[in-house]
Amino acid sequence: MSKILVTGGLGYIGSHTVVELDKAGYTPIIIDNLSNSSTKNIIGIEQIIQKKLKWYNIDCKKEDALNQVLLKEGNIHGAIHFAAYKSVEESIKYPKKYHDNNIGSLEVLLNCMRKNNIKNIIFSSSCTVYGNPESLPVDENTPFKKAESPYSETKQICENILKRDSCNSVILRYFNPIGCHNSGLIGDYSNNKPTNLVPIITETAIGKRDNVTIFGDNYNTPDGTCIRDYIHVVDLAQSHTKALNYLIKNKGKHVFNIGTGKGVSVKEIINAFIKANNIKINYSIGKKRSGDIEKIWANCNLANKKLNWKAKKSINQSMIDAWKWEQHKNNHVI
Numbered sequence: 268m269s270k271i272l273v274t275g276g277l278g279y280i281g282s283h284t285v286v287e288l289d290k291a292g293y294t295p296i297i298i299d300n301l302s303n304s305s306t307k308n309i310i311g312i313e314q315i316i317q318k319k320l321k322w323y324n325i326d327c328k329k330e331d332a333l334n335q336v337l338l339k340e341g342n343i344h345g346a347i348h349f350a351a352y353k354s355v356e357e358s359i360k361y362p363k364k365y366h367d368n369n370i371g372s373l374e375v376l377l378n379c380m381r382k383n384n385i386k387n388i389i390f391s392s393s394c395t396v397y398g399n400p401e402s403l404p405v406d407e408n409t410p411f412k413k414a415e416s417p418y419s420e421t422k423q424i425c426e427n428i429l430k431r432d433s434c435n436s437v438i439l440r441y442f443n444p445i446g447c448h449n450s451g452l453i454g455d456y457s458n459n460k461p462t463n464l465v466p467i468i469t470e471t472a473i474g475k476r477d478n479v480t481i482f483g484d485n486y487n488t489p490d491g492t493c494i495r496d497y498i499h500v501v502d503l504a505q506s507h508t509k510a511l512n513y514l515i516k517n518k519g520k521h522v523f524n525i526g527t528g529k530g531v532s533v534k535e536i537i538n539a540f541i542k543a544n545n546i547k548i549n550y551s552i553g554k555k556r557s558g559d560i561e562k563i564w565a566n567c568n569l570a571n572k573k574l575n576w577k578a579k580k581s582i583n584q585s586m587i588d589a590w591k592w593e594q595h596k597n598n599h600v601i
C-alpha cells in the first residue's frame with residue numbers, strides 16, 4: 268500500500284480526498300495544525316472508511332517536525348499539499364499571513380521531500396490564478412492575469428516555485444468546490460465567516476442569516492448575476508487519486524483544470540437549492556463587490572482525457588449534500 272502524505276488533510280477538500288485515497292488503496296498520512304479545521308473531521312473520516320488513520324498535529328512550516336514524520340514513516344510515495352489559508356477577503360487584510368503560510372509551507376515541504384527522496388507532489392491551486400479572463404472557457408494555457416488578491420498571488424507564486432523545482436508535480440487548478448460526502452460526516456470547519464455563496468445559502472436556510480445578498484444583478488450574463496463553475500467536492504477529491512496514478516506513470520510537470528466545464532449563475536444556484544431541499548430562501552440584491560469576477564468556467568478536456576477523470580455529480584446533488592453538511596455541523600439530526 269503506497270503511503271501518501273496529505274498536508275491539510277483535515278480540511279474541507281483534504282478530508283474528502285483522504286476518503287478517496289483510502290478507497291483507491293493508498294494509505295494517507297495526514298498532517299494538519301488545525302488552524303482552519305477540526306478533529307471532528309478525523310472522526311468523520313474514520314467513521315466513513317471504518318478504520319483508524321495516522322495523523323500528526325504539525326505546522327508544515329516547521330521543517331524539523333515535518334522531517335521527523337517523514338523519517339519515522341519512511342517509504343512515502345508522494346505528497347498532496349492542501350495546507351494553506353484560503354480566504355480571499357482575509358488575505359486582503361493580512362497579506363503577510365497568507366504569503367508566510369501558503370508559500371512558506373510549500374517551500375518547507377519541498378525541502379523535506381528532497382531530503383527524504385520523495386519526488387511526487389500534487390498541489391492545490393485555484394482558478395483565481397486566471398483573474399478576470401478575456402475569453403471563456405479558460406484552459407490551462409490561458410495566461411495568468413495580475414492577481415486580484417494576495418491569496419491568488421500566493422497560488423501564482425507557488426505554481427512558479429513548482430515549475431522550477433526538481434520534483435514531479437501535478438498542479439490542480441480547482442474551480443468552486445461545494446457539497447460534502449453523502450454521509451454528511453465531513454466538511455468545511457473554517458473559522459472565518461463564509462463568504463462563498465453555498466455556505467451563505469445553507470446558513471440562511473438554517474436561520475443563522477436572514478437572507479442571501481446577491482452582489483450585483485447587472486453583470487453581462489443571462490440573468491445579470493455572476494457565473495462560476497461549481498464542482499461537487501467528492502468529484503474534486505477523486506481527481507487527486509487520478510492525478511497520483513497519472514504522476515506515478517508520467518514524471519515531469521503537469522497542470523490540470525478541475526471543474527465541470529459548465530457555468531452556473533448565482534440566481535441559478537439559489538433556485539437549485541430551493542428546489543432540491545424544498546426550503547424557501549429569501550434573497551436581496553446588493554451592490555457589486557469590488558474584485559468579483561463576472562464569469563468564469565473551465566475547459567476540463569485535458570483532465571478528462573489524460574487523467575481519465577470527469578466531474579459526475581449534479582448541482583441538485585450538491586445542494587442536497589450542502590444542506591446535509593449544514594445540519595450535521597449544527598448537530599441537527601439528519
Ligand SMILES: NC(=O)c1ccc[n+]([C@@H]2O[C@H](COP(=O)([O-])OP(=O)(O)OC[C@H]3O[C@@H](n4cnc5c(N)ncnc54)[C@H](O)[C@@H]3O)[C@@H](O)[C@H]2O)c1
Pocket residue numbers: 274275276277278279280281298299300301302303304305325326327328348349350351352353368372391392393394441442443444455456457
Ligand atoms: N475551498 C475552495 O474553494 C478552494 C478553491 C481553490 C483552491 N483551494 C485550495 O485548496 C486547498 C484546500 O482548501 P480547503 O477548502 O480544504 O481549505 P481548508 O482551510 O478547509 O483546509 C486547509 C487545511 O490546512 C490546514 N493548514 C493550514 N495551514 C497549515 C500549516 N501551515 N500546517 C499544517 N496545516 C495547515 C488547516 O488547518 C486546514 O485543515 C488550499 O490550498 C486552498 O487554497 C480551495
